[in-house]
Amino acid sequence: MPRSRSARATLTGAQIAENARCACLSFYPTKNLGALGDAGALVTRDEALAAKFRQTRQHGETTRYNHAFVGGNFRMDSIQAAALDVKLRYLDKWTRPARLPLRITPAASPAQP
Numbered sequence: 001m002p003r004s005r006s007a008r009a010t011l012t013g014a015q016i017a018e019n020a021r022c023a024c025l026s027f028y029p030t031k032n033l034g035a036l037g038d039a040g041a042l043v044t045r046d047e048a049l050a051a052k053f054r055q056t057r058q059h060g061e062t063t064r065y066n067h068a069f070v071g072g073n074f075r076m077d078s079i080q081a082a083a084l085d086v087k088l089r090y091l092d093k094w095t096r097p098a099r100l101p102l103r104i105t106p107a108a109s110p111a112q113p
Helices: 047-057 078-088 091-098
Strands: 022-026 040-044 061-063
Touching: 040 047
Parallel strands: none
Antiparallel strands: 022 040
């Protein structure tokens, strides 16, 4: 799958995340949509996968005090979310000047399973 540092990158007319089962977004401070510190997100339309992501975020918890596997505490704090909420309003404006058309030829495109 092609990789991009742009939250608005497109491939064949669709945003990169639309062509995938899930997408991982980095909000590292130096990115075009950067938080104030380390932050990231997973996005998916697959409800089963979303449930697994939520469970992993809660230390693998299935019901209160019962854990099916070792997970972690992977939550973005409120200050990061607030900063991203403000920056998101300007994302298109900030990325527009940096966009360059990219053409992927069949010989250069990554192999897809």
